[in-house]
Structure formats: C-alpha cells, structure tokens
Amino acid sequence: MGYYLLKRVLLFIPTLLGITLITFVLMQALPGDPVQGMAGERATAETIARIRSELGQDRPLPLQYLGYVKLLATGELGRSYYTNRKISDDLLQKFPNTLRLALAAMLFASIFGIGLGTLAAVKRGTNWDRVIAFVTVGGISIPVFWLGLALMLVFSLYFRVLPPSGMGNGRLEYLILPAVTLGTFSLSYIARVTRSSMLESLSQPYIAAARAKGLSETRVVLKHALKNSLIPIVTLIGLDLGSYLNGAVLTETIFGWDGLGRYALDGILKRDYPVIMGVVLFGAFVFVTMNLLVDLSYHLLDPRVRIKSET
C-alpha cells in the first residue's frame, strides 16, 4: 500500500516535467522574443536582464529548459503584456470563481446524471431507456458554447426568468445557467456510465439474492445495485472536474463569468502569450492533480484494487 502510494506520487514528477517541456517548446515557437514574452511589454530593463540571465539564452536549449523550470518552481509565470500584472496573482484571483462554477456544475451533473442513468438501467429496453439514450447522446454532442447561447436565449431573453450574464455578487440565480451549460456534458457522460455500471451490478448474483429474500425493488436498486456501481461513477466525476477548465473557457466567455476561462480568452484575443501559457500550465497542473487524487481515492475506496496492486 505504502509502496504503491509512493510510486504513484513519484510518477507525478516526470509528468509535471513533461508538461513544462511541452509548454517550453511552445514558448520557443512563439513569434517574437520569449524573454519579452515572459517579462511583459512594460518590464523594466532589470527584470528583463534577470529573466534573460535565468533563462540564459546564449546557453544550449537543455540548460535553458532547466532555467525555465527553475523560474516556474519559484512560482514565476511571467507578466501580462497588457496589464503588466503577475500572471500567478491573476490566476489565484480568478480561480475561486471558476471553482465555484465548476462545483455547481458538477453537483447538477452528478444528481441528474446518476438519476437518469439509474432510471435507464432499471427501465432497460423501454421507451424511457431510449429517450434517455437520445438525450444523453445529445448532451455529449451539442457544442457547449451553443448550448449556453440557446439557454440564454430561452431563459433570459425570451422568458426573462434568469439573468443573461454576470456574476451578480454571488447571487444564486446568476449561477444557474452557467452551471447547467458547463454541467450538461458531464451529466450525459455520467448517465451513460451509470447505466452500464448499473446493468452490470443488476446482473450479479447478490441482486438475485436480495430480491429472493423479499426486499423491495427500490431497496434492491438503490441500496444494493447503485452502491456497488458507484466506483466508476465517482472516478468519472473526479476526472471530469479536473477537465472543467475546457468547458469553462467557453461557458465563462458566454456568461461573462470572471474566472480563468474568460481570462484565457482575453489572453487569446489580445495574443497575450504569457497569459495563454500560464492558463495552459495551470490547467494541466489542476488536471494532473485531480487524476492523482482520483487514483489515490480509488485505491482507498475499493478493496479489490488495493489487493491487486499489492500482489
């Protein structure tokens, strides 16, 4: 157990280094001077000189890469071309907003996804199953940004029941449309996985046993089948949460949500490369960390996995 954990955590390091290697290569491909890129347009001569010496552009590329990693290790992500603010400060300031949106979206996706998936599995082969199958295929196929605009059109502009954009100082009604938009994709995936996981559990002998001893169908489904189907679902929820920055770029743009996603889009539109690279690095870091946490929790939750990795 301890050995496995140690190994898994140690594997985290080469992955992080690999990520920085990719962003380093991308930075090399950037048009213009990468030092100016890291320092920002209004950087003082001293800052530029310091970064130049850290990066050591006269040195061979591998050494330059080491310099880059060293800079990153001190939390130095550079400064924005336009505002000259530190990217790391901006990221930390925007992150809580994105996190709030992501958690709300995941709450919505989990409740409805698990609900619909369970319903589809229990009603397998009926029209319920077919309708849910169609809705969930739609949910993974519709572009996030278009779904957001469509919801906005219907609920904000036509029926005028929900605000079209902004954060409303944290008021709940401002959270609903962005969260539904961001969560629909996961909802559909969770429903599909829940359905197949539930079908597998429902065919197990212990379900027949539970039915044979006269338990009510609700109890059989919720207590025995669903509980044993939860592991792949929980895994999916964790992994999806890590990748929410994808959807957040689009969702936040549409709803004027002041988070990392909109920050990234601003960077793209202004060709503010340090901002773009900062978000890319941060997104990958969050994603890898979530993967690690999911792996570790999987290990703690499921005794079968534990035994397998020990032998």
Add this chain to the structure above:
Amino acid sequence: MLFKELKTNIPALVAVVILVLLVLTALVGPRLVSSDPRFMDLEHLKEPPSAAHWLGTDSTGRDILSRIVSGARISLSVGVIASALSLSIGIFFGLIAGYFGGKVDALLSQVFDIFLAFPSLILAIGISAVMPPGLTSAMLAITLVGWSGFARLVRGITLSLREQTYVEASRAIGASSPRILFHHILPNALPLILVAGSLRVGGFILLEAALSFLGLGVQPPTPSWGSMISLNRAYINSAPWMVIFPGLAISITVISFNMLGDFLRDKLDPRMQV
C-alpha cells in the same frame, strides 16, 4: 453482416443517412446553393428565414444556408483528417509500446500520459495560439491533442494480442517484428481501433468548432460553423436564427457520428457482447 444489422437499428440508420448526405453536401453542396457564401447583400441584412434565404441572412447580408453548406466542408474535413492523422500516429506508437514492452513501453507510456495530462481544449489553445491561426494550425492542434488517447488504447490491445498463440506461432517460424505487428496484430486490433476512432470524430469536430468559436480556427471570410456562432452571437436577441442554425448543423453532425460510434461499439467490441 454489419449492414444487415444496421437496417434493423433505426437510430443508427438515420445517423448513417445524415452522414452520407453531409458528405455529399461537403463535396458538391457549394455548387448547389445559389448564392455565394461570401456575398454581402447589403439590401437584405439580418433577414429572418424566407423563400429567398431559407435560413435567413446575417448582419452583413450573407446567406446563412450557403455559409453552413460551405462550412460543412471545413468541419468534416478537419474532423476526418485530424482523426486519420491522430489514429495513424497513435497506432504506430501504440503498437511499438505494446509489442516491445520493457523500457520502450515505459518511456512511450510516460509520453502518452504527459499528452493526456492536458485538458484537451486547453492544450489545443496553447498549440494553435503559437501558430498563425488557420485551418492547418487547428488541424495540427487537434491531432496533437488526440493521438495519445489512441496510442494508449492500441498499446493496451497490443499487450493482450501479443500473448495470443498465433503470434507466438508466427514468431516461432521466424517472422520479423514488423510482419507480426502489421500482418497479425494490427488486423486483429482494427475493429476496436475503428470503434474508438468513430467515437472520437464527433469530439474532434466539437474541438474544431470550439477553436473556431475562440477565433483560433479558420479565419474569415471563410465560413466555419464555430466562427459563424461567435461572429453572430451579439445579435442573438434580435436575430437568433444567425446563431441557432450553425449550432444545429454542428449538433446534428456530432450526434450522428456519436450514434454511429455507439452502434459500431455495440457490434464490434467483444467486451460489450454479453
């Protein structure tokens, strides 16, 4: 056999018919639609759907139907080409990692994992942002995002096929590694690879649409479905058709690909057969 089953599966059949029509549209469509997708008819701005403009016109008087038809070419070609490229790269490295195992496998798997460690759209943004925006950079970005998933899948399949008796037999009679890989392992892995590929095309089309929406894909005046939505979203209240129809085009296309992928998976993936 697959075709016979398709006839009894209505949703999959509908999906295939839609996809065939889409491909035809992409190939000959621009010639069928009367108006030029770039022609700005300044007399008819933001007009709702009518007999002259079936899906209406946009804020500069361009016909939305002809723009959607010519956008079909972009979306489909990006989806299909990016899938083909990332499949080829993924198959190549996946076969090598799975077949040779050991240090080669450890190293390659680490590389797959690093590419998989990025959220897909974020990596695609990073890649296409450093290149001049356009069709090529979007395609390259999607390929670089997509190949590692295929590589990991092919590696897994190869690992299990490597232990099959027929592979051992062929090794025993002295077949070379490339021969075993491409004549014995690859053909047997192909159904599963096909399933994964068909399930991903839709995702690639969505990724292209998202990049175009963010301004990192095909550049104006060439129409693409994603950029049509982003260019027209300011008018969503006064002229919603300008946003609704391109989005419907993306959704219908991707739903069709996903339905086809689900159908193929149910039929071809032995793990799904109960």
